[in-house]
Amino acid sequence: MMHPFEKIFSYQLSSRLEDTGVYTLTSQERSWLKLMLEHPAAAEALEPRTIEKLRECTLDDGMPDLTGGLEQKAGSREVQTVHPLLGELRSVLRRRQGMRLQCRTKKGKLNDPQPGIPCKLEYSMVKREWYLHWYNSATRSLMHTRLCHIVSAEEVRMARSRYEELSAQAQKRIAEGPRYEATVEVIRVFNAELTRILHAFSCFDKRVEFDEEERTYRIHLTFNGSEGEYVLTKLRFLGKRVKVVEGEYLKNRMRMTARKALALYGAEAEAETGADAAGAGYAAAAGPDVEARTEAPSSADTRPAEPEGSGGLASGA
């Protein structure tokens, strides 16, 4: 029986056991593992021999019965839980070595192998996909590449001093990377939907402020360049419930989206009715904009693409 509030998990006990090297494994933890070993990812992440040993150790533990009772909805298709390159890249990371990485571009073109060091392996819950953050030592730039675009990753032995030097350069680039701020206001008539709105923003760095007098909630968001597109997707997702009140870049992008969307439907914004030349111009220029580019960049430039006429991210900094 799974019961997550078990006294064996109590902090009073774990703090006493802290320095003894003693730890306890309960059958509910083993049951959970047993369930996970059934997932196709297990065979990709673990050696067959390891799986066999783990199965043997969990023989006496029940399998949590979730079928029929639990259903998951509206998720991205789970395309990739473990990627075959994950193990290799982790071992380069663990040993603090360099690598030569050959990648394809998004359009399928094969690039020349590039030297560098891996920085971090990251999984996106939205894309259901792995990314490698790495430092290209030839171009001295930070890269962000989908594992499915990496053709080969070859370890290159490297003196510790050289590794530290490159790693320091990479850290410096990361620290210098711009952070953006924006404030999103919950339109008051939608205050009742606050928890839903907060849930939508809960995967970002944020702070919520409540103005008692105006009975208004404001969400202060902080994000980096590559997260900007996903913030935009969430804003469009919530639609008229929220409004960007600070952050010129997001405001401009939202304005563009609304105008272009209206042009698609052959409708125009209220403010632009009449023989407004700008309105007609938008209709002519209407086409899909680049809004869905969540985490897309795999080039050195991790800034989201800017549509024409927008203020650019820099104005939000």
Add this chain to the structure above:
Amino acid sequence: MAKESFDKEIQFLRLLALTGGGYDRQQFAGRLGISVHTFDKTVRRLREVSGDADFADLFRYGYADSAEPVLLFLYRAKSMKESESRRLPLLLTSLKGNPQTAAELMDACCEQLPPDAVMPDEKTIRSDLRYLEEIGVVRREPGGRPYRYILNNDLTDCLSRKELIDLYEFVDIMANTQIPSVQGYLLRDNLKKALKAAVPEEEWDDGLLEPFSYKYHYDARILDEAHLYTLLRTIRLRTRISFQYFSPKKRKSYAAKDTNPLFGREGEARRESTLPLKVVYDHQYGRWYLIGAAPKGRFVKFRMEGMVDIAEEQQVPEPYFTLKKADLDERMRFSWLIDTGETVTVRARFYRPANGQADFIEERVRLQGQWGEIVEETPESFVYEIKVNGITEIRPWLRGFGSSCEVLEPAELRQSFIDEWKEIADYYDASV
């Protein structure tokens, strides 16, 4: 001892996690429907459990986005008697790699406890062993009486160092990407200790403990796993439940019980009752729902975060449950989330990116569009079609594509998009 309830802590942590600690004490207490005094008491208690962390900082998403589940400490909040919290570590330490009888354990315990502590009798030790055996932490060695017990760490003991690292990384990935995850996170914490013991100090690297990071993750989802197993159990047993329900649309999310005169003025929420049929996890918002059967063939949906004080009621006959469950499964076949309303066909045209960019639009539609299909394709655009219950639940997803998506049908949805984009355009045009 009365069963300890963590409802208050859960509500509290959820609010903290969702707001990033931005409310002041008064606002916080007000929203939780508790007094500032209770608020302070809860903070003190949770601080103790979490190791005195600064709460506001804890809930800001760090730039280094660590994979450490900050809310896991909720599950470490179960309290223990002081004497027990001294005795159990001694027992567990003695049982590591060394089979012992209850009598031997009692001696070991008495030897190591400080002289002023209450010495346990053999009955207490036996009951401790029974508990530890029941939860699978210790195992009885083969052989007759007196029984000998040993700490059951086979899972980690049988692995080489390389295998242990592989296992740790596997558990890290699965706990962070799969549902449910609480037990995975607890296991991960224990494997950390196994790793520390297996890797020699001179080779130790903290990077071993955080091999990966995870982006766009709903932290607060693990809070609702507190009720998950209770509900799954009642589904399995075909048992009705009653509970206090705080609709998320109400301002207060938790009302203190009026057993304490201090909080007597707080209004009690209505007690609901239902026959649980299914738990649904919504990946779009990271939220959980319970769907139950109500009289007259209706289905009722509850947000799990609003459910507190769940009590099991009477069982229903198996045929009744089976009928209801089959009916629900049928009615939910076309639910984008949980809508069991009328099925409509939604058609939308998606525009591919211009300027020769890779087609991330189609990629995203295929990834997130559930059972919908692409029925028409041109070099510039494609038409996506889906049969879905109602238009409410799919609407935000379609809107998320901005001007890359044009709703074609039904007309009502198309018109509502036009109206909404007009409103949004007004928000921003007015602010120029």
